[in-house]
Amino acid sequence: MSTTGAPQKMRGRKRTGLRNGLFSAWGALVFLFLFAPIAVIVVYSFNSGRVLASWDGFGFGAYVNAVNSSVIVSSVVTSLQAAVGAALLSTLLGTLGGIALARARRGTWWAGGLMGLLALTLITPEIVDGIAFLPWFVTLGVDAGLGPFNNGLVRLIVAHAMFSVAVVTFIIRARMAGVDASLEEAAADLGAGRFEAFRTVTLPIAGPGILAGALMSFTLSLDNTILSSFVQQPGYTPWPVYIFASVRVALRPEVAAMSTIMLLLTLVALAVVALVLKRSGDSATGIVKTMAGS
Numbered sequence: 001m002s003t004t005g006a007p008q009k010m011r012g013r014k015r016t017g018l019r020n021g022l023f024s025a026w027g028a029l030v031f032l033f034l035f036a037p038i039a040v041i042v043v044y045s046f047n048s049g050r051v052l053a054s055w056d057g058f059g060f061g062a063y064v065n066a067v068n069s070s071v072i073v074s075s076v077v078t079s080l081q082a083a084v085g086a087a088l089l090s091t092l093l094g095t096l097g098g099i100a101l102a103r104a105r106r107g108t109w110w111a112g113g114l115m116g117l118l119a120l121t122l123i124t125p126e127i128v129d130g131i132a133f134l135p136w137f138v139t140l141g142v143d144a145g146l147g148p149f150n151n152g153l154v155r156l157i158v159a160h161a162m163f164s165v166a167v168v169t170f171i172i173r174a175r176m177a178g179v180d181a182s183l184e185e186a187a188a189d190l191g192a193g194r195f196e197a198f199r200t201v202t203l204p205i206a207g208p209g210i211l212a213g214a215l216m217s218f219t220l221s222l223d224n225t226i227l228s229s230f231v232q233q234p235g236y237t238p239w240p241v242y243i244f245a246s247v248r249v250a251l252r253p254e255v256a257a258m259s260t261i262m263l264l265l266t267l268v269a270l271a272v273v274a275l276v277l278k279r280s281g282d283s284a285t286g287i288v289k290t291m292a293g294s
Contacts, residue, residue: 038263045256052251062253063261072242072258078153079239082228083221085157086164091214093161094168098213099206101169102176118166126163130230133159137231152236159231160221167220168213175209176202215273219266 045063049056066072097114104111121129133155141149148154203210225240232241239262243255 041256042260042263045253045260047253047256049253052253052256062257066254066257066261069254072254075237075239075242076258076262078156078236079222081153082156082160082238083218085153086160086221087214087218089157089161090164090168090217091210093165094213094217095172095206095210097165097169098172098209099176099202101173102179118169121163121166126224126226129159129163130227133162133227134230152231152233155231155233156221156228156236156238159227160224161217163224163227164217164220167216168210171213171216172206172209176206179205211273215269218269222262222266 044052044055046058046060047055048059048061097118101111101114137149137155137158140146149158223240224238225244228238228241229244232238239258243251243259246252246255
């Protein structure tokens with residue numbers, strides 16, 4: 001019986017434990033580096049001074065001033081309206097596109113073309129999209145006389161949804177890719193029409209993916225600065241553009257206060273989506289995969 005095997009196994013376990021500990025510490029440092037700026041903004045939102053970078057004491061004055069500022073409230077409302085509109089539009093189109101791609105047969109020409117087009121929208125720089133959208137909206141609204149495209153909010157919704165629809169489509173396609181199409185065929189065999197089978201079978205299955213895609217679209221629209229800078233109109237300045245303009249002068253604590261409020265709203269929305277996915281029977285791993293579109 002060997003007497004050297006046990007010590008070697010112990011040394012191997014120690015090395016593995018040390019390596020895992022180092023990787024864990026490195027991961028913690030990376031997350032700390034990524035989230036430290038957010039923590040700083042949250043802390044400085046309680047700054048009672050007039051300039052964000054100069055700490056003058058703890059207080060809630062920044063929150064009071066932010067809520068009472070008509071300009072700040074108007075920009076936040078514009079951002080929320082555009083985000084909700086973009087989420088609804090991109091979720092509607094993305095749901096149809098994702099289900100169609102998941103059910104398409106391999107080698108179908110239109111499926112490959114649609115996938116390529118959606119991938120192109122994801123890799124195209126937003127500065128290019130912004131430059132393209134600006135004259136396009138002018139052509140539709142002024143030259144063609146289509147009044148809705150002269151509205152700043154409609155322009156924001158359409159521009160943001162154009163990018164988000166690809167994300168939603170890929171999320172729902174990933175959700176539906178592993179679902180057996182025979183479930184829908186069984187509903188048809190039981191007498192359900194196409195719409196009834198879609199409503200009672202397909203939509204409940206795709207529901208978690210639809211919800212995750214809607215949230216993703218909402219958050220992508222909420223912090224979109226480049227497209228918003230090009231397509232915005234006076235009276236419809238979204239929150240990211242307002243912050244970008246404020247940087248040129250000096251950031252005030254009110255900006256940090258309102259950003260903290262919007263961060264909390266986003267976290268609440270994320271928690272609601274996770275709760276809905278959990279109640280639908282998804283595991284923690286399934287929730288992460290659904291949110292990631294895999």
